[in-house]
Amino acid sequence: DGMRFGELRALRWEHVDLTEGHLHVLEAMDDKRAVTAPKTKAGLRTLPITLHLRKPLLALRSERDGDPAAFVFPERNGRPFSHTTMTRRSRQAWISAGLDPVTLHEARHACITIWAQAIANPKRVQALAGHASITMTLDRYGKHMNLGADETAAEVTRFLEKHAADRPPPFSAALSGRPRTRSGTGRRAACALVRSLRFARRTVRTVTRTVTRAQELFDYQVLYDRGERI
Numbered sequence: 001d002g003m004r005f006g007e008l009r010a011l012r013w014e015h016v017d018l019t020e021g022h023l024h025v026l027e028a029m030d031d032k033r034a035v036t037a038p039k040t041k042a043g044l045r046t047l048p049i050t051l052h053l054r055k056p057l058l059a060l061r062s063e064r065d066g067d068p069a070a071f072v073f074p075e076r077n078g079r080p081f082s083h084t085t086m087t088r089r090s091r092q093a094w095i096s097a098g099l100d101p102v103t104l105h106e107a108r109h110a111c112i113t114i115w116a117q118a119i120a121n122p123k124r125v126q127a128l129a130g131h132a133s134i135t136m137t138l139d140r141y142g143k144h145m146n147l148g149a150d151e152t153a154a155e156v157t158r159f160l161e162k163h164a165a166d167r168p169p170p171f172s173a174a175l176s177g178r179p180r181t182r183s184g185t186g187r188r189a190a191c192a193l194v195r196s197l198r199f200a201r202r203t204v205r206t207v208t209r210t211v212t213r214a215q216e217l218f219d220y221q222v223l224y225d226r227g228e229r230i
Contacts, residue, residue: 001047002111002129004028005104009080010035014068016049018057023047025130033080040132047128116141 003011006028015024025045028038038044049057057072064070075081086104094101102110112129116137119125122145126137138145 001049001053002108002115003047004039004043004108004130005083005086006030006036007038007043008073008104009033009071009086011072012068013061013064013070013072016057016061016072018049018054018061021049021054023049029080031083038130040130042127042132043130045127045130112141113144116144120145 001023003025007025010027010029011023011025012027015026017023023046025038025043025047028036028043030036060072070078071080073081073086075085090104091101112125115125115128122134122137122142125141125145126134129137131137
């Protein structure tokens, strides 16, 4: 789910909405088990609960007493888990599944990498990860994002095909056909001109938005992460 260690430690069932499929990150917990705000303001966020995560969460909740204020991942005595306990349990779970053990922070990196590969929108990935700056997101995960030339060409092609119906007929088509009176031909030519001007205006707006978005992405890429941690 891409959560930080302290956020997982402070997660309560009242923050988990399995019906709507959302998980709300509202608190964190430090090494002294004191409840704090998330690491950054961006840490206050809502995360999606995927189908792969929903099933084990349902099974876990069925084992609990139903207290919404209870921690989702407590010790056996109900207190927030310790770093040592969680590391040991997670390692055992990885080995039991026949996989190489990874730490919780490495699991967070893996989750954000999957988001970067699946979502071609750096700002959405930043929001899900809870990064304070888009710089961190792009510097660490930009290489995984689906922003290649092939995908861009396909998106442009789909856009042009979608809006092809808005294209006005050329002047030759508007003026073709059986002979018309001078006044009728003039009116049709004027209508064709108006349609062309409207299409040109829509095209200019589209190009302007595209250029603006491209400039934003370029600006994000050139930003430099000056040692800011995630």
